[in-house]
Amino acid sequence: MAHYSRLSKVVIDVPAADHDRELAFWGAAAGEPLTRFDRHPEYHGAELHGQEFWLLIQQLGQGSARVHIDIHTDDLPAEIARLEKLGAERVQQAHSWQVMRDPAGPLFCVIPESWPGTLNDGNAQRWD
Amino acid sequence: MAHYSRLSKVVIDVPAADHDRELAFWGAAAGEPLTRFDRHPEYHGAELHGQEFWLLIQQLGQGSARVHIDIHTDDLPAEIARLEKLGAERVQQAHSWQVMRDPAGPLFCVIPESWPGTLNDGNAQRWD
Numbered sequence: 001m002a003h004y005s006r007l008s009k010v011v012i013d014v015p016a017a018d019h020d021r022e023l024a025f026w027g028a029a030a031g032e033p034l035t036r037f038d039r040h041p042e043y044h045g046a047e048l049h050g051q052e053f054w055l056l057i058q059q060l061g062q063g064s065a066r067v068h069i070d071i072h073t074d075d076l077p078a079e080i081a082r083l084e085k086l087g088a089e090r091v092q093q094a095h096s097w098q099v100m101r102d103p104a105g106p107l108f109c110v111i112p113e114s115w116p117g118t119l120n121d122g123n124a125q126r127w128d
Numbered sequence: 129m130a131h132y133s134r135l136s137k138v139v140i141d142v143p144a145a146d147h148d149r150e151l152a153f154w155g156a157a158a159g160e161p162l163t164r165f166d167r168h169p170e171y172h173g174a175e176l177h178g179q180e181f182w183l184l185i186q187q188l189g190q191g192s193a194r195v196h197i198d199i200h201t202d203d204l205p206a207e208i209a210r211l212e213k214l215g216a217e218r219v220q221q222a223h224s225w226q227v228m229r230d231p232a233g234p235l236f237c238v239i240p241e242s243w244p245g246t247l248n249d250g251n252a253q254r255w256d
Binding site: 005006007010012014015018019021022024025026028029030031032048049050051052053055064065066067068069071083086087088102103104105106122123124125127 | 133134135138140142143146147149150152153154156157158159160176177178179180181183192193194195196197199211214215216230231232233234250251252253255
């Protein structure tokens, strides 16, 4: 059974103390208002100008600020298994998505794409 | 005089010891061969599937792996000045681009876009 995946988002993770000015900075830097996600209010984001690619700011409880990539997929178990075979490791499940670590250490997330047909031959990679 | 800018790339910075397997991992994860840049051989990259957005892997001499964002602009001094007013700081110049630090700490780069008209009202933000 084939599935699709794509790199869909870049996310800046920011501790609470720096969150508001970081959110204001990146919204102004990109020229896109970053709006709060109703279902996950720790995230603000916008689709980048003319691209099917999102910028998000995530509020963290603690830790130092960092940047991570999100991969979206229409088959989460199949995509996780594919990425594990390539050398990534599972770190933890968070809400509906999976946090993973790439071979050199940076974390990334694999997100199930809930809208049927959103990932297709025109905008994503098909894995047979 | 108006200028344009846009978020154009996500770059994974990787120390030499981890570079080759990280490059192989992300090329396979994205399903795009990441090819070496002739003029800057420490970089490999590809335009992401169906998007005007690039993924790059940069080989670092040392340090721990991290992810950063690149902003492209057709007027480097004007864009640096704009971002400084928003709260970013200059860190260093590297080749033709400027390394900056955002208000919460992560580094990002501002890159001059050498092809006239590449940045326009259809794919970038205009700053008057």
